Amino acid sequence: MQENSITYQWTGTTYGNGWMHKWLVRILRWTDVRIIYAFTAVFIVPVCLVLNESRSIIYRYFRQRQGYGVWRSVWHTFVNHFLFSQIVIDRFAMYAGKKFNVEMEGYDHFLQLAKQEPGFIQLSSHIGNYEIAGYTLVAEYKPFNALVYYGEKESVMHGREQMFSDTNIKMIPVSNDMSHLFMIDNALQNGETVSLPADRIFGSQKTISVPFLGKPADFPLGPFSVATMRGLDTLAVNVMKTSLKGYKIYITPLHYSKEAPRKQQMEELATAYVKELERMVKRYPDQWYNFFDFWKENV
Amino acid sequence: MTRTEIEEKVQAFLIDDLEIEEENIFPDAKLKEDMGIDSLDYVDIVVIVEKNFGFKINPQEMTTVKTLSQFYDYIESKVG
Numbered sequence: 001m002q003e004n005s006i007t008y009q010w011t012g013t014t015y016g017n018g019w020m021h022k023w024l025v026r027i028l029r030w031t032d033v034r035i036i037y038a039f040t041a042v043f044i045v046p047v048c049l050v051l052n053e054s055r056s057i058i059y060r061y062f063r064q065r066q067g068y069g070v071w072r073s074v075w076h077t078f079v080n081h082f083l084f085s086q087i088v089i090d091r092f093a094m095y096a097g098k099k100f101n102v103e104m105e106g107y108d109h110f111l112q113l114a115k116q117e118p119g120f121i122q123l124s125s126h127i128g129n130y131e132i133a134g135y136t137l138v139a140e141y142k143p144f145n146a147l148v149y150y151g152e153k154e155s156v157m158h159g160r161e162q163m164f165s166d167t168n169i170k171m172i173p174v175s176n177d178m179s180h181l182f183m184i185d186n187a188l189q190n191g192e193t194v195s196l197p198a199d200r201i202f203g204s205q206k207t208i209s210v211p212f213l214g215k216p217a218d219f220p221l222g223p224f225s226v227a228t229m230r231g232l233d234t235l236a237v238n239v240m241k242t243s244l245k246g247y248k249i250y251i252t253p254l255h256y257s258k259e260a261p262r263k264q265q266m267e268e269l270a271t272a273y274v275k276e277l278e279r280m281v282k283r284y285p286d287q288w289y290n291f292f293d294f295w296k297e298n299v
Numbered sequence: 300m301t302r303t304e305i306e307e308k309v310q311a312f313l314i315d316d317l318e319i320e321e322e323n324i325f326p327d328a329k330l331k332e333d334m335g336i337d338s339l340d341y342v343d344i345v346v347i348v349e350k351n352f353g354f355k356i357n358p359q360e361m362t363t364v365k366t367l368s369q370f371y372d373y374i375e376s377k378v379g
Contacts, residue, residue: 179358181338182341182345182358184342185342204337205337206337222339229343262316
């Protein structure tokens with residue numbers, strides 16, 4: 001295991017401002033999402049590709065990490081951005097009350113851990129549309145806590161709060177004063193579920209380097225540290241878009257030797273997480289949404 | 300528990316669990332700047348203190364703890 005310190009941080013906010021989001025929700029109440037997808041493909045995605053650096057980041061991802069040729073990479077850079085716009089639209093469509101068809105693989109693993117007394121960890125990634133999991137994996141047996149980025153737009157936070165208002169789901173905002181870490185620890189001590197993204201940095205700058213798609217990449221140490229500190233069972237949960245109105249949730253248990261030295265436990269857990277992430281990204285290469293230099297190709 | 304016992308236990312977990320170099324552990328050492336303890340390590344500290352000293356750290360109280368000596372004082376005030 002190699003621990004590093006990283007200097008970049010992706011903020012991860014949703015594009016657009018509050019009134020745009022409100023209007024989008026209103027429009028989606030009476031418009032089919034496919035019409036908005038088409039509008040986005042023609043008018044929004046090309047503009048984003050011209051204005052944002054994400055185009056070169058994603059192009060490099062296809063060329064260097066997926067091994068695609070030049071024109072195939074160009075096409076898939078467009079597809080990636082188009083799919084990302086669909087993910088964002090779907091999120092607002094859910095706030096507007098729209099339903100999606102959701103399939104699940106590995107639900108038994110979730111159910112088994114949800115029914116046991118100790119808390120457990122769900123590790124997510126910035127692929128597909130993880131927010132769907134929050135609305136689908138019902139927190140029937142124990143409260144579910146999701147770590148969310150505090151700087152997210154008010155309209156998005158409001159939409160999430162509305163969606164979660166009748167559920168057993170709580171949001172833990174990442175904050176600079178480390179209070180989220182104490183909230184996570186409290187929740188786990190109370191035997192609750194905590195969901196953490198494990199492919200982006202929050203709070204601590206400590207990372208672990210793990211080979212991912214043929215090159216070492218830095219992952220935040222925090223989620224693996226939190227899980228192994230209390231020897232908790234851990235699941236990888238990824239939600240991938242499979243059709244215009246369909247998603248599939250993949251729930252995979254991540255194994256590590258709980259009796260091994262702590263450093264080894266973190267290493268094993270990080271390796272298991274990255275292995276599952278790689279499996280997903282190879283299966284759904286267009287749904288990779290870390291729009292920053294993940295492998296530090298330019299360093 | 301005496302002050303010396305507290306100091307010995309704290310130093311042991313700083314070295315063994317947080318892998319802090321022994322030369323960086325001295326009473327006036329700043330937790331963040333000198334010892335390199337960051338927000339992630341606080342999660343470990345909360346659990347380790349609970350296991351070793353039998354009380355739960357209050358996050359509000361920890362915000363005033365800046366040096367190792369102040370950390371000893373804080374633990375002593377809870378278990379001394």
